Amino acid sequence: MTQDEMKKAAAQAALEYVESGMVVGIGTGSTANHFIDLLSSMKGKIDGTVASSIASEERLKSHGIPVMDLNDAGQLSLYVDGADESDKHLNLIKGGGGALTREKIVAGASEKFICIADDSKLVDVMGKFPLPVEVIPMARSYIAREIVKMGGQPQLREGFTTDNGNIILDVHGLEIFEPVKMEDEFNRLPGVVTVGLFARRPADVLILGATEGVKVID
Numbered sequence: 493m494t495q496d497e498m499k500k501a502a503a504q505a506a507l508e509y510v511e512s513g514m515v516v517g518i519g520t521g522s523t524a525n526h527f528i529d530l531l532s533s534m535k536g537k538i539d540g541t542v543a544s545s546i547a548s549e550e551r552l553k554s555h556g557i558p559v560m561d562l563n564d565a566g567q568l569s570l571y572v573d574g575a576d577e578s579d580k581h582l583n584l585i586k587g588g589g590g591a592l593t594r595e596k597i598v599a600g601a602s603e604k605f606i607c608i609a610d611d612s613k614l615v616d617v618m619g620k621f622p623l624p625v626e627v628i629p630m631a632r633s634y635i636a637r638e639i640v641k642m643g644g645q646p647q648l649r650e651g652f653t654t655d656n657g658n659i660i661l662d663v664h665g666l667e668i669f670e671p672v673k674m675e676d677e678f679n680r681l682p683g684v685v686t687v688g689l690f691a692r693r694p695a696d697v698l699i700l701g702a703t704e705g706v707k708v709i710d
């Protein structure tokens with residue numbers, strides 16, 4: 493099985509959590525794209541979706557799947573999204589696709605967060621994947637200096653602007669032993685919009701595609 497086939501298998505397994513009449517929060521990235529493609533077979537049964545990025549919104553619409561504004565949707569039953577890394581407690585690093593802020597908002601507004609990934613994303617200690625931080629452009633240098641003081645090596649994601657008009661600093665060299673504490677430390681810095689650590693709102697269920705089949709951790 494290729495990595496992409498494992499992602500698709502995880503996305504297929506997540507479909508089982510979708511029930512009639514639900515409004516479903518939709519993540520961003522290649523695994524979430526598989527989920528969107530598979531969800532099109534159920535588009536008549538769900539009440540709609542809320543997208544976490546412009547790219548996902550466009551893909552949903554291309555399938556004729558209705559997309560709603562989060563402000564009109566109220567609390568969502570379900571959020572389905574990928575991740576860049578997960579530990580065994582389902583704390584996540586997200587934002588490889590740069591959609592971390594809207595992803596964190598939609599995850600926060602959802603009762604259940606199903607994370608879908610291939611099994612290479614499950615790690616003992618997070619941080620090998622550079623931690624994305626969305627930053628207001630005028631705060632770039634200040635935040636970069638603060639990150640160095642915290643022991644990280646920030647790198648500007650060149651040529652990339654988020655859907656919210658901000659920049660991303662990818663932070664290398666971290667070993668994340670206390671994810672909640674680190675999420676709070678980043679959130680305290682004025683100019684940080686969102687850090688891609690999902691520890692205050694981890695996933696509720698992790699579905700991993702693997703060569704030996706699909707594994708579910710909850």
Ligand SMILES: O=C(CO)[C@H](O)[C@H](O)COP(=O)(O)O
Pocket residue numbers: 519520521522523524573574575576585586587588589590591592595
């Ligand atoms: O956080 C994300 C986007 O901001 C994605 O969920 C994450 O980057 C995983 O992507 P993929 O499913 O392509 O491996």
